[in-house]
Amino acid sequence: MSAFRLCAQRLPGLRSFPKQPASAITQKLAVSPSPPSRAQLLNAARLSPRPQLRAFSASARVSHGHVDPPKPGEELYVTFVDKEGEEHKIAVNAGDNLLDVAQAHDLEMEGACGGSCACSTCHVIVTDQKYYDQMPEPDDDENDMLDLAFGLTETSRLGCQVKMTKELDGMVVKLPSMTRNLQASDFK
Amino acid sequence: MLALAWQRTNNTPPRIAIIGSGPAGFYTAHRTLTRLPTSHIDMYEALPVPFGLVRFGVAPDHPEVKNCQDTFTKVASHPNFTFLGNVSVGNPSDHDHGVGVSLGSVMRNYHAVVFAYGASRDRKLGVRGEGLKGVYSAREFVGWYNGLPACAGLEPELGRGEEAVVVGQGNVALDVARILLSDVDVLAKLDVPEHALARLAESKVRRVHVVGRRGPLQAAFSTKEARELMRLEGLAFHPLDKGLFPEDLKTLPRASRRLSEILLKGSPTPVSTTPGGKSWSLDFLLSPSAFLSSPDSPDHLSSTTFTRNTLTSPFSPTSSVEPLNPPETITIPSSIAFRSIGYKAAPLQDFQTVGIPFDEGRGVVKHDPAGRVQHTPQDGGKVFQGLYCTGWVKTGPTGVIASTMGDAFATGDAIVEDAERLSNEGRIKGGWEGVLAEENVARERVVSWEDWNRIDGAEKERGRELGKEREKMVQTEEMLEVLR
Numbered sequence: 094m095s096a097f098r099l100c101a102q103r104l105p106g107l108r109s110f111p112k113q114p115a116s117a118i119t120q121k122l123a124v125s126p127s128p129p130s131r132a133q134l135l136n137a138a139r140l141s142p143r144p145q146l147r148a149f150s151a152s153a154r155v156s157h158g159h160v161d162p163p164k165p166g167e168e169l170y171v172t173f174v175d176k177e178g179e180e181h182k183i184a185v186n187a188g189d190n191l192l193d194v195a196q197a198h199d200l201e202m203e204g205a206c207g208g209s210c211a212c213s214t215c216h217v218i219v220t221d222q223k224y225y226d227q228m229p230e231p232d233d234d235e236n237d238m239l240d241l242a243f244g245l246t247e248t249s250r251l252g253c254q255v256k257m258t259k260e261l262d263g264m265v266v267k268l269p270s271m272t273r274n275l276q277a278s279d280f281k
Numbered sequence: 282m283l284a285l286a287w288q289r290t291n292n293t294p295p296r297i298a299i300i301g302s303g304p305a306g307f308y309t310a311h312r313t314l315t316r317l318p319t320s321h322i323d324m325y326e327a328l329p330v331p332f333g334l335v336r337f338g339v340a341p342d343h344p345e346v347k348n349c350q351d352t353f354t355k356v357a358s359h360p361n362f363t364f365l366g367n368v369s370v371g372n373p374s375d376h377d378h379g380v381g382v383s384l385g386s387v388m389r390n391y392h393a394v395v396f397a398y399g400a401s402r403d404r405k406l407g408v409r410g411e412g413l414k415g416v417y418s419a420r421e422f423v424g425w426y427n428g429l430p431a432c433a434g435l436e437p438e439l440g441r442g443e444e445a446v447v448v449g450q451g452n453v454a455l456d457v458a459r460i461l462l463s464d465v466d467v468l469a470k471l472d473v474p475e476h477a478l479a480r481l482a483e484s485k486v487r488r489v490h491v492v493g494r495r496g497p498l499q500a501a502f503s504t505k506e507a508r509e510l511m512r513l514e515g516l517a518f519h520p521l522d523k524g525l526f527p528e529d530l531k532t533l534p535r536a537s538r539r540l541s542e543i544l545l546k547g548s549p550t551p552v553s554t555t556p557g558g559k560s561w562s563l564d565f566l567l568s569p570s571a572f573l574s575s576p577d578s579p580d581h582l583s584s585t586t587f588t589r590n591t592l593t594s595p596f597s598p599t600s601s602v603e604p605l606n607p608p609e610t611i612t613i614p615s616s617i618a619f620r621s622i623g624y625k626a627a628p629l630q631d632f633q634t635v636g637i638p639f640d641e642g643r644g645v646v647k648h649d650p651a652g653r654v655q656h657t658p659q660d661g662g663k664v665f666q667g668l669y670c671t672g673w674v675k676t677g678p679t680g681v682i683a684s685t686m687g688d689a690f691a692t693g694d695a696i697v698e699d700a701e702r703l704s705n706e707g708r709i710k711g712g713w714e715g716v717l718a719e720e721n722v723a724r725e726r727v728v729s730w731e732d733w734n735r736i737d738g739a740e741k742e743r744g745r746e747l748g749k750e751r752e753k754m755v756q757t758e759e760m761l762e763v764l765r
């Protein structure tokens with residue numbers, strides 16, 4: 094089976110057209126440690142009154158995120174800092190990749206190629222070198238895509254290629270803004 | 282926030298027309314519907330099928346790149362989204378049974394109009410012999426192997442000889458080289474249409490020169506594309522002169538350094554002297570001066586001549602070149618040549634009637650940083666109310682889908698920012714129904730999203746019979762026939 098078919102089946106959902114905004118929020122709050130942060134409450138308040146969205150994704154083919162909620166006691170935590178600077182701390186399973194996690198939680202990560210390491214729209218920046226060093230090194234294909242990422246840093250990775258492990262528990266990653274890439278992407 | 286404020290003050294949802302259904306059109310729609318879900322978007326597409334260069338440009342052996350179509354398909358499922366396929370705006374349709382509507386009518390019937398019609402021409406070299414048989418534009422060749430209706434009849438002369446020249450060193454040039462040198466059995470499993478496969482199977486091409494004006498540190502192709510060619514089984518790469526690179530690669534920026542390493546490492550397959558071995562080379566510092574024929578076949582290309590250049594500052598990515606002094610020329614035997622020096626956008630014919638300026642030099646619609654269409658500086662540089670551009674017709678024909686997406690989001694944000702003002706003008710706009718009332722349109726020829734799903738299904742079905750992903754229909758009549 095080609096990579097294409099595999100990926101087509103995964104169909105990461107459109108982050109921005111949540112199927113059930115309300116339950117997504119509940120889930121977000123439920124997995125959060127102790128009291129929900131201000132950012133999360135704000136986010137919940139902002140997202141809930143949007144009935145039109147439901148009608149839309151009722152016809153979408155597959156709902157987003159293919160991550161199961163972790164079993165109690167087995168949670169690992171990763172925090173995403175979005176473009177507005179809001180933090181989203183999320184409980185995940187070992188083995189989940191950051192693209193799936195972000196999309197399951199309606200964070201703004203496009204994942205245009207569906208996680209097949211062919212687009213760089215899932216670029217994340219690991220904020221702490223300590224965690225970056227805990228990851229297996231990016232392979233050639235990931236580095237080739239990172240070469241095209243806008244705002245590349247020393248601790249940049251592709252979210253679809255980073256799998257959560259015990260060593261990464263507590264990691265914080267930033268979502269860079271997807272503004273135009275003015276670098277080496279000349280498709281002449 | 283803006284969206285909510287807007288809903289309180291106004292009951293007229295903004296009606297938006299997007300012209301073009303490539304990544305720029307779809308990502309702009311995606312952003313706009315996300316931030317302003319009450320807006321109504323009608324997407325006009327000149328061809329009966331959507332997705333622009335994702336279907337007709339991106340190489341068949343890059344199926345993962347085409348996964349963005351899944352996102353586009355979800356955007357199309359939004360209740361406020363309407364696809365109007367087979368409808369060309371501002372230009373007459375280029376095929377039989379295609380529909381054309383005037384830009385003026387579209388502008389009257391929407392609060393906002395977005396130009397997302399891409400770059401569908403190509404640049405010419407302007408050298409002697411460019412019109413010989415056997416000289417093609419990469420754009421036509423790419424269109425041909427991807428089943429673009431306008432290029433389906435190209436019939437490139439791949440069987441006349443072993444050596445091919447590609448002029449230009451961007452990613453499209455490497456796509457062309459890779460398709461020329463790939464194993465046809467591998468291509469047969471992808472969505473290369475049968476007519477192209479048959480001809481590629483008879484190709485005699487075994488040696489491809491990818492020729493550029495400047496050096497490796499100025500070349501436009503990406504590491505990924507170079508690596509793919511190095512990885513092709515049984516394909517040799519002619520080793521490069523180390524003098525083209527700085528002694529210490531670590532002095533280079535990351536992307537250049539990584540690319541240099543790949544180029545210097547070369548291919549695992551050595552260049553063989555046995556007949557039948559396939560190979561490619563990157564030939565640097567050469568500008569084409571003429572395409573030549575031979576006396577026994579005066580209409581056909583037989584070789585290409587180049588003048589040698591030198592770089593003014595060899596290791597700078599922006600270095601310019603000048604011809605060697607005294608001049609030197611070299612001739613490369615070539616039975617076929619492709620010029621791959623860039624796509625080019627053209628103004629819509631109706632731009633003149635409605636007074637929209639076009640920057641011919643850069644091949645873009647004039648716009649402010651966000652993507653609002655602008656008057657020329659001579660005309661005061663003010664923005665046009667409710668006119669936007671996005672994608673290659675905004676940025677020029679460069680950039681991968683990721684950058685086109687970032688750019689489309691900027692345009693989407695500008696629309697959302699302006700929406701309140703645009704629709705607060707109070708006028709209700711007729712949208713597509715309004716256009717239909719004004720224009721003489723054969724309604725039954727318009728292709729809806731459901732229609733596209735039927736064409737898509739029929740293509741996949743034909744593909745299944747042939748053991749491949751899909752068998753594209755390469756004629757617009759064929760596509761429309763499915764819908765009868």
Ligand SMILES: Cc1cc2nc3c(=O)[nH]c(=O)nc-3n(C[C@H](O)[C@H](O)[C@H](O)COP(=O)(O)OP(=O)(O)OC[C@H]3O[C@@H](n4cnc5c(N)ncnc54)[C@H](O)[C@@H]3O)c2cc1C
Binds near residue numbers: 301346681682685
């Ligand atoms: C050969 C090639 C290979 C590429 N490979 C890759 C790759 O592997 N990876 C990658 O990331 N990027 C790749 N790219 C880049 C990518 O295709 C572009 O970034 C992107 O397609 C640009 O999007 P666009 O929407 O501006 O234009 P387009 O994709 O060209 O879309 C424009 C659409 O507008 C329609 N249209 C034109 N005129 C009218 C009209 N008058 N009325 C209505 N509709 C109209 C056209 O039919 C077309 O569907 C490649 C580009 C090329 C040329």
Ligand code: FES
Binds near residue numbers: 214
């Ligand atoms: S989703 Fe495309 S590279 Fe990660």
